[in-house]
Amino acid sequence: MAQNQSAPDTTRRSERSRRAIYDAALALVAEVGYPKTTIEGIASRAGVGKQTIYRWWPSKADVLLEAFLDLADQAARAAGAADRQPYAIPDTGDLAADLKAVLRATVDELRDPGFEAPSRALAAEGLVNEELGRRFVAKLLEPQLQLYVDRLRAAQDTGDIRADVDPRIALELFVSPLAQRWLQHTGPISHDYTDTLVDYALNGLAPR
Amino acid sequence: MAQNQSAPDTTRRSERSRRAIYDAALALVAEVGYPKTTIEGIASRAGVGKQTIYRWWPSKADVLLEAFLDLADQAARAAGAADRQPYAIPDTGDLAADLKAVLRATVDELRDPGFEAPSRALAAEGLVNEELGRRFVAKLLEPQLQLYVDRLRAAQDTGDIRADVDPRIALELFVSPLAQRWLQHTGPISHDYTDTLVDYALNGLAPR
Amino acid sequence: MAQNQSAPDTTRRSERSRRAIYDAALALVAEVGYPKTTIEGIASRAGVGKQTIYRWWPSKADVLLEAFLDLADQAARAAGAADRQPYAIPDTGDLAADLKAVLRATVDELRDPGFEAPSRALAAEGLVNEELGRRFVAKLLEPQLQLYVDRLRAAQDTGDIRADVDPRIALELFVSPLAQRWLQHTGPISHDYTDTLVDYALNGLAPR
Amino acid sequence: MAQNQSAPDTTRRSERSRRAIYDAALALVAEVGYPKTTIEGIASRAGVGKQTIYRWWPSKADVLLEAFLDLADQAARAAGAADRQPYAIPDTGDLAADLKAVLRATVDELRDPGFEAPSRALAAEGLVNEELGRRFVAKLLEPQLQLYVDRLRAAQDTGDIRADVDPRIALELFVSPLAQRWLQHTGPISHDYTDTLVDYALNGLAPR
DNA sequence: TCTTAAACGAGACGGTACGTCGGGTCTTCTA
DNA sequence: TAGAAGACCCGACGTACCGTCTCGTTTAAGA
Incomplete structure (x- = not known):
């Protein structure tokens, strides 16, 4: 509903945390399934505070969507590098x-x-x-x-x-x-x- | 996990409760959406104890599936009565x-x-x-x-x-x-x- | 602020939990001090769900007050039994x-x-x-x-x-x-x- | 736990911040009470970074103690100026x-x-x-x-x-x-x- | 007067606990 | 003995602060 009150400063975002969250989210979904994947689980597996997730994403689904988009991007880039016509x-x-x-x-x-x-x-x-x-x-x-x-x-x-x-x-x-x-x-x-x-x-x- | 110990006696099942649970489940899903539909909510809306739901269905999804099958059956019967070729x-x-x-x-x-x-x-x-x-x-x-x-x-x-x-x-x-x-x-x-x-x-x- | 919506049924209260909570609260205050005593800590030590504490007491201080009153009562009863003029x-x-x-x-x-x-x-x-x-x-x-x-x-x-x-x-x-x-x-x-x-x-x- | 690594240089301390912190701390304690007074609240109210508080005081209580001593000093000085026999x-x-x-x-x-x-x-x-x-x-x-x-x-x-x-x-x-x-x-x-x-x-x- | 290192404002970070919600189990009382 | 009621243990929710840690940006000392 409400916009993030005073949106966080993107320039100071921790890239390391972002990556760790993507990895943890994808791994957990693969291992225990989506419903049993929890924000707490992702945070703990990523070695990250829960607030770091809530600061940047509004929901579990959004985390996973971005993680998956990132994964697809990486795969596309990898394929592109190979055959030049992705x-x-x-x-x-x-x-x-x-x-x-x-x-x-x-x-x-x-x-x-x-x-x-x-x-x-x-x-x-x-x-x-x-x-x-x-x-x-x-x-x-x-x-x-x-x-x-x-x-x-x-x-x-x-x-x-x-x-x-x-x-x-x-x-x-x-x-x-x-x-x-x-x-x-x-x-x-x-x-x-x-x-x-x-x-x-x-x-x-x-x-x- | 565990099977209902000593499966309940179907003959004594309350038809009134079953119907109330179907109605409550369908109404809640329509009103607040599936994820916000809870077993507690269904029980309370149906005027039924939680245990009565857990006794007969293993999960929220199963309740809804049966409720929906029942709804479809009713609709089919209604249509069938009309045009005889459902x-x-x-x-x-x-x-x-x-x-x-x-x-x-x-x-x-x-x-x-x-x-x-x-x-x-x-x-x-x-x-x-x-x-x-x-x-x-x-x-x-x-x-x-x-x-x-x-x-x-x-x-x-x-x-x-x-x-x-x-x-x-x-x-x-x-x-x-x-x-x-x-x-x-x-x-x-x-x-x-x-x-x-x-x-x-x-x-x-x-x-x- | 607000009164407990639909106060819980005292007659069904678990005496075992109440005692365990008193004991855990007093032990924790003695061991780690009041500020580091948390509701979660009491619940976990008492082998009790957090909600069982929140159901019966509005705050950490109230838990401790009742626990202490109970302790004092017990001590008084013990002393009273001994010298008959407590x-x-x-x-x-x-x-x-x-x-x-x-x-x-x-x-x-x-x-x-x-x-x-x-x-x-x-x-x-x-x-x-x-x-x-x-x-x-x-x-x-x-x-x-x-x-x-x-x-x-x-x-x-x-x-x-x-x-x-x-x-x-x-x-x-x-x-x-x-x-x-x-x-x-x-x-x-x-x-x-x-x-x-x-x-x-x-x-x-x-x-x- | 750890000592301030290389204690800060008192001579460069910002008097303006110190005063603002005292004022904010006293005001907040008066307004919302001590338990609801937080370091973040003091910092934000004083227009000061949290680190500026942590640099000079080890805890909320210490901030308040100094703030109060300062207040008492001022009051004493004011009284002393008046009747010369404080x-x-x-x-x-x-x-x-x-x-x-x-x-x-x-x-x-x-x-x-x-x-x-x-x-x-x-x-x-x-x-x-x-x-x-x-x-x-x-x-x-x-x-x-x-x-x-x-x-x-x-x-x-x-x-x-x-x-x-x-x-x-x-x-x-x-x-x-x-x-x-x-x-x-x-x-x-x-x-x-x-x-x-x-x-x-x-x-x-x-x-x- | 300029340099430079510090204190500073800001705020992201890994955490802990909060108080709430709901899950699924168990017990008590009623019809 | 099925069912209504609801207390119980548990675990996740989303939030608030903690104390630490960068980030630029003042700002005051000394070169």
């Missing part, structure tokens, strides 16, 4: 192959235990806490989805996708099913599965 | 029209505030609590999805859907996008939107 | 001797470490917290002083004390100096010292 | 009258709200913190008592007091009762009361 879907000319490749990579990532616990926890919190949910989506999900939009737009230019299709909706045909299966355990996820999704989505269910 | 997707011969009609009804239901709060809360809890999540899916989601499977199978018989398509995956093309938009606030949901999903899914994104 | 100053006919005897006993008691820590702590708290101070005086100090009033009244009947003297003031001539020396460390206390006080008070400082 | 009990030849006059003045002083809060707070702290108590007594109480010793010695020379009386003890007959009534609220204090104390003390309680 933030785009490849365009080999074969749309189906490109989409399948990216979705296979996503499947692998979703199974990485280091990512699974925090991102599942954040997604869950976001369902119930709309404000946090919107930030989660805006910071993490939308940027990813935008890459699909870009690739689908390129496919429209080459005629691989009908021109009257809305790419922002189109991408959901293969992305959302994967998301739901993973989030809600409504089915197994595999490379075959995502390959199938791409085929169905591009070619349609009706006979041609 | 649990099937209509088959008018026009697959696209049938799917669009059902999805439009689903959109309306997702916007009903009485349904939204508890189902969102249960979905969130299910993300993080796998055991509960599986029950949530099995009891509520799968039966719904099975209706789509049935309708798509019928469409395969009439040749409206390719025979080599897996209906359980196919239905996700239009169901999952709606689910994700609603759950994660990744976009607005409307009749137009679901209509578009059906069109894209049936006809594919690639030009014919 | 609560009166002896009247042997020799006023000076009687007063000296009682004051010598008081000196001994003031030096008992088990009594010293809590009573000093309560006295200190009473200085600054008037409400508690008044209770401390009414429950512990005044009953003692009343015994002196009674004895001095008897002495007025036998002519050992002038009839126009106010006994409530008179007793302060020998009681208050002892109290002040003990409380404020303004001087040593000993049997000789209290004997002298009695002599000075009875005979006056001016030559006769 | 630090002695008058000797008009009438011992009883002299003592009554001084005690009446003391009663008035004890009722001055500006003095009451801090001196009561320091007395309370002194009960429980022996080291501070001894300093409080040595710096504030003993000098006052010494004046009585001097006056009583003079009275012994003129024969108004028996030669075998110990003045250090004798003075307690009228000083301690007043002190106790004030400190512990064991009774009202008034000019009549102190007059009575002097009469009883000088003439004794026994008939002559």
Whole structure:
């Protein structure tokens, strides 16, 4: 509700503490799960006073969101350093192959235990806490989805996708099913599965 | 942890208390949100001792799950009494029209505030609590999805859907996008939107 | 400020917890001193939840006051069982001797470490917290002083004390100096010292 | 615990800060009471960094003690400037009258709200913190008592007091009762009361 | 007069305890 | 004997201060 009375001085913030808090938060979520992760636990594990957490974040969920964003950033930077093209879907000319490749990579990532616990926890919190949910989506999900939009737009230019299709909706045909299966355990996820999704989505269910 | 020592005698269970607890749980979730709904709050609002809740349910989530199942049952019974065909997707011969009609009804239901709060809360809890999540899916989601499977199978018989398509995956093309938009606030949901999903899914994104 | 909302049910109070809390409070005050005695410390030492303390007492000082009153009661009961005349100053006919005897006993008691820590702590708290101070005086100090009033009244009947003297003031001539020396460390206390006080008070400082 | 590493340079001390701290400490004790007076509060009210307090004083009690000594000094200097005889009990030849006059003045002083809060707070702290108590007594109480010793010695020379009386003890007959009534609220204090104390003390309680 | 080292204001930090809330267990009394 | 009531032990909450520790910024000494 109320704004932090007299916001703290960011320039004097302890980088060491910030890092320790991120690490502790991610580790605890992975080890004991989100609900059993407590602010006290994070503080104690990080070797930090509770007030240092409350000074900079309004809630446990916000700590975890920032920690996860930081983790994603680091991973992105690491990947970027390696292949120099971190933030785009490849365009080999074969749309189906490109989409399948990216979705296979996503499947692998979703199974990485280091990512699974925090991102599942954040997604869950976001369902119930709309404000946090919107930030989660805006910071993490939308940027990813935008890459699909870009690739689908390129496919429209080459005629691989009908021109009257809305790419922002189109991408959901293969992305959302994967998301739901993973989030809600409504089915197994595999490379075959995502390959199938791409085929169905591009070619349609009706006979041609 | 510990099992209820000497499981309580179901025959002597107070129906009045059970109903009061369901009502209190649903009301509280709608009013203050899931995280601020407490067992103590439910008990006090239902005019019931805490032990009466702990005797019959292992956790807050289970109370809410049963309360919601009960609510859904009641709604289904009410609808069933009216149109005598509650649990099937209509088959008018026009697959696209049938799917669009059902999805439009689903959109309306997702916007009903009485349904939204508890189902969102249960979905969130299910993300993080796998055991509960599986029950949530099995009891509520799968039966719904099975209706789509049935309708798509019928469409395969009439040749409206390719025979080599897996209906359980196919239905996700239009169901999952709606689910994700609603759950994660990744976009607005409307009749137009679901209509578009059906069109894209049936006809594919690639030009014919 | 506010009254306990819906005061707890005294009949269901745990006697075992009450005793454990008294013991822990007195022990901690004796061991680490009043300021370092904390509610958390008392609770933990007593093997009791903090809420059990907050349910029954509004503050640390109140816990200690009750604990000390209980201790004094027990001591009185023990003494009473022994000599059958616990609560009166002896009247042997020799006023000076009687007063000296009682004051010598008081000196001994003031030096008992088990009594010293809590009573000093309560006295200190009473200085600054008037409400508690008044209770401390009414429950512990005044009953003692009343015994002196009674004895001095008897002495007025036998002519050992002038009839126009106010006994409530008179007793302060020998009681208050002892109290002040003990409380404020303004001087040593000993049997000789209290004997002298009695002599000075009875005979006056001016030559006769 | 640790000694100030390399004691600070007194010559560079900020007089302005010292004064501001004294003023803030006395004001806060008067306004919110000693327990609710905090170092942070004093620092903030004085417009001073916390470290400036910790640099020069080891504890809240020490700050207040010095502040109060300073206040007493100022008051004494102000009085001294006026009547040129600040630090002695008058000797008009009438011992009883002299003592009554001084005690009446003391009663008035004890009722001055500006003095009451801090001196009561320091007395309370002194009960429980022996080291501070001894300093409080040595710096504030003993000098006052010494004046009585001097006056009583003079009275012994003129024969108004028996030669075998110990003045250090004798003075307690009228000083301690007043002190106790004030400190512990064991009774009202008034000019009549102190007059009575002097009469009883000088003439004794026994008939002559 | 300028340099320079200190005291200073500010406030972030690792901690401890506060008083409150709710969890899940247990006991007592009532219907 | 199920249920209403609620005391109990426990642990986390978010807050307030503690005493220590940097940070720039005065400010007064001595070069």
